[in-house]
Every structure is written in C-alpha cells, then in structure tokens.
Amino acid sequence: MESAVRRIGVFTSGGDAPGMNAAIRSVVRTSLHLGIDCIGIRRGYHGLINGDIVKLDFESVSDISRRGGTMLYSARSLEFKEPFGQEKAIGTCKLMGLDALVGIGGDGTFQGLLALANHGISVIGIPGTIDNDIACSTYTIGYDTACNTALESIDRLRDTMKSHERCSVVEVMGHRAGHLAVSVGISCGATVVLVPEHPVDFARDVAEPIRQARLGGRTHFMVIVAEGVPNGGYGVAQQIREELALDTRVTVLGHVQRGGSPTARDRMMATYMGNEAVRLLAAGKTCRVVAAQGEEIVDYDITEALSMKKGLDQRGLAVMHALTGVRQG
Ligand code: F6P
Secondary structure (H helix, E strand, O other), X not given: OOOOOOEEEEEEOOOOOOOHHHHHHHHHHXXXXXXXXXXXXXXXXXXXXXXXXXXXXXXXXXXXXOOOOOOOOOOOOOXXXXXXXXXXXXXXHHHHOOOEEEEEEOHHXXXXXXXXXXXXXXXXXXXXXXXXXXXXXXXXXXXXXXXXXXHHHHHHHHHHHHHHXXXXXXXXXXXXXXXXXXXXXXXXXXXXXXXXXXXXXXXXXXXXXXXXXXXXXXOOEEEEEXXXXXXXXXXXXXXXXXXXXXXXXXXEOHHHHHOOOOOHHHHHHHHHHHHHHHHXXXXXXXXXXXXXXXXXXXXXXXXXXXXXXXXOOHHHHHHHHHHOOOOOX
16 A cells, blocks of 8 residues: 655654653654655754754664664754744645654654644644653553663662661652653652642641651651742751651762663653654555554544643552551541
C-alpha cells in the first residue's frame, strides 16, 4: 500500500526524557522501511521556525537508543506561541517539502502540533516526559528511567540517614503532578509521600506517619516531596525540624532525574510508539497522539487527548498508606 505521506519531520520538544532517542530511531527506521523520507528538526519548535534541520538516514540513528537526552536537542519556544512564529514554521515545512510531523514531548508539544494541523500538515504526537502527566496515556517515555534514577539516589541516602538516625526529605520532579513521587515513594518504602494533588495537612500527613514509625521502632525516616507541593522539600523539612525536632536533611534530585541511559522499558515503549506514529501517518491518519493503555499501544485525537484528566494511582496510594504503620480508624 502506498504511503499517504512522502516526507516526515521528527522533533523533540519541552523537557528531554530518557528514551527519546529510541523513539527517534524508531520513527526514522519505520519511515525508511515504508519508503518515506525522514528529516530531523533540531531544537523543537525553535528549529522548525528557523529551518534547523538534519537529514536522517539508517546509519545516523544507529547506536542512539542506549543514550540519554535527545540527539535532536530540545527547547521551549515562546516565539512559536505567536501566530507569526507558526507562519514561519509552516514556511519551513513548505520549503523542505514536509507533509507530516512527529513531535515527541508533552501537552505543550501536542498543542503546537494542533496549531500546525490547522494549516494542513499531518501531525502525530508521542508522549515523552519523565512526569508521566499525559492524561490519555498510562505511560510516558522517560518515566521508568527517572523512577529508577531517583530510587538509586534514595537508596544511597537511606544508608547515611540510617547511620545518623536522621530524617531525609527528598524533592523529586514531576512538574504539577505527583506520579513520579508516588511511584518513587512506593518503591523506596517511604514513610511519607506528599503530592500537589492532595493539600498537605502536616499533622495528619507528615507528623502522624513519622510518629507511628518511631513508635514502631524506626529511627530514620524517608519523606518524598513532589516539586509541585507548595514550599517544596525545604518548606516541609523546616516544619519537621520545628514541630518534630528531628535532625533533617534535604536533597533536591533535580535534573539528575532527566539524564542517564534509558531502561529497557523506556526503550521498548519508545520503539513501539515511534513505529506506531509513522504507521498512522502512512495510513493517512493525522491529529493523533500515540498512547499506552497498559501494555497496549493505542491512539487518540489530539483535542480529545488534551481535554482528558489524569488521576493519581489510587491503588498505589492505598497500598503505600497501608504500609506506613498508620492505623485506620
Ligand atoms: O517536564 C519535565 C520537567 O523535568 C519537570 O519535571 C520539571 O518541572 C521541568 O521539566 C523542569 O524544566 P527545565 O528543564 O526547563 O528546568
């Protein structure tokens, strides 16, 4: 069957995430397999505006899946939010003969794709962010690696916190969401996990679990705080010192969580998603976001995807609370 598109531009936008390179490789190699040309656009929408492109062939994406970051660089473009920026981007597509675009990133990336689709370009989004905050997808590229990276650091912190019988407050990324904090908290056996989705009641959410753990014999405590919680890790630590008189240290994991070689899960999901994005374009589909629903790869209309809301892992939260030693009722 002949492909509905002839030349695809692929780019990464917003915060980078481990696994983006595997997605790029998959987009390029699937395109070539289907007889479609593939061009890399560097620096996201900024590069699309300025015609910052690189020709991608089979060999140029060899041995990139195991590397963190993105070989196409990433950026957040303010210019693209303005109509004149979008017109310049359309101009680049016309000049380069690009009839389709694959954008790898978060909701902001998908909003940009929607604007371009309104000018007749076929577009597909792939969810790539360590935050796992894309509502239509149970999984986003980079999430598993970020969880594991945070976990490795927290395991190290626990050694020293235990030796000194201290309280450790660790701030993890996640933007305005607490998905990363919950997964990391469950995996490291945290005493407390605070997320922006739930307003913090210090007595109930921090003091009580720590007290129960202390009564149960514990002398060191791990408190995970999502960066979106008001006053962040430093604010929570200050209150722990003042109200519980615990020797407390703060660690902000920051951008360390965005780096490193992607896990097998991230490489696999990125590879499947990249493949699906090109298959959709070749079949004449546009304005779709490739998504995961459990182990299945599905796709949604971009407008519908952007209107969806994602809740926290309620089962995970319930299990975590059951294990912190706080009695129900
Ligand atoms: O969206 C990914 C993310 O790492 C968020 O977790 C974080 O809030 C933000 O990006 C940081 O962005 P920047 O790299 O621009 O500081």
